[in-house]
Amino acid sequence: MQFDKIKYSNWWKRLKWGSQAQANTSLNILNFISVCGGVQQGESGIISSPNYPQPYNSSSLCSWLLIAPEGQTINLTFVAFEIESHRVCGWDSVTILNGGSPSSPVIGQYCGTASPGTIQSGSNQLLINFHSDHSIQGGGFQATWTADSLGCGGILHSENGAIRSPHWPQNFPRNTRCSWTIITHESKHLEIAFNASFQIPDSNGQYYVAIYDGPDIASPLLGKFCGDVSPPAIKSSSNNLLLLFITDSFGAAGGWRASFRETLGKHDNQVYMFAKKTTYLHTRSLHLSTRQGFLCKFFSVET
Numbered sequence: 001m002q003f004d005k006i007k008y009s010n011w012w013k014r015l016k017w018g019s020q021a022q023a024n025t026s027l028n029i030l031n032f033i034s035v036c037g038g039v040q041q042g043e044s045g046i047i048s049s050p051n052y053p054q055p056y057n058s059s060s061l062c063s064w065l066l067i068a069p070e071g072q073t074i075n076l077t078f079v080a081f082e083i084e085s086h087r088v089c090g091w092d093s094v095t096i097l098n099g100g101s102p103s104s105p106v107i108g109q110y111c112g113t114a115s116p117g118t119i120q121s122g123s124n125q126l127l128i129n130f131h132s133d134h135s136i137q138g139g140g141f142q143a144t145w146t147a148d149s150l151g152c153g154g155i156l157h158s159e160n161g162a163i164r165s166p167h168w169p170q171n172f173p174r175n176t177r178c179s180w181t182i183i184t185h186e187s188k189h190l191e192i193a194f195n196a197s198f199q200i201p202d203s204n205g206q207y208y209v210a211i212y213d214g215p216d217i218a219s220p221l222l223g224k225f226c227g228d229v230s231p232p233a234i235k236s237s238s239n240n241l242l243l244l245f246i247t248d249s250f251g252a253a254g255g256w257r258a259s260f261r262e263t264l265g266k267h268d269n270q271v272y273m274f275a276k277k278t279t280y281l282h283t284r285s286l287h288l289s290t291r292q293g294f295l296c297k298f299f300s301v302e303t
């Protein structure tokens, strides 16, 4: 009964705090994998709540660790979702973490009947935690996952990871339109660095990687790159950036790979000291000629 739940919620909250703290302290997900959940390593799999398609058990604590091959990402798609509803998912919940440890950033915590839909990881690991309290069970959930080596674009909630042109390290296809939005913790910044091997043939400005200092193309352009010279490391001035990769029908060739990581935000002490020494930003642009003889425009922001 709902009334009983509210009456006893504080008592259960204390109990839950205890068990969660214990789980966090141990940093050993195997502790609750022994109850339900597990490690799935490979290129695809299915996870579901205990007893699915029957309602899940009360007082469950399950954790699934999904591991795709190195360098790939994971697409997790919920095909069924019914978890006891609560305003802040304080009773039963599915929590998805972007990485393989309990301290990985949380992508989201879900309950009710609004399915999380499809979640894309920022690296080759995802951790899914399921928790239910002492009363009222929903129908549960089921989700399928696949490793993605040819991914093109997406919204990545992650503090680090890597992205690359489709089919990397083989040639990328024609008519590519990829858009990645990378989001890390609020108040932090991002740095993105390209591999030394960088090949985007200059097709009179039709092939390029563009990086924006924010979530969309209305944000300031940090750089637009093509040719065979790897761009310099690029830093965002907030916790998100947009990277576009555009090709046309000219031909399929080359490719690139870039890794990103979270850096300290401007309100962090270390960067504040640095910022006091360097009090300005300036943008320079230069024209570099590629082997094909076309002009390829580079911008870079320097601190």
Ligand SMILES: [Ca+2]
Binding pocket: 084, 091, 092, 132, 133, 134, 135, 136, 137, 138
């Ligand atoms: Ca419940």
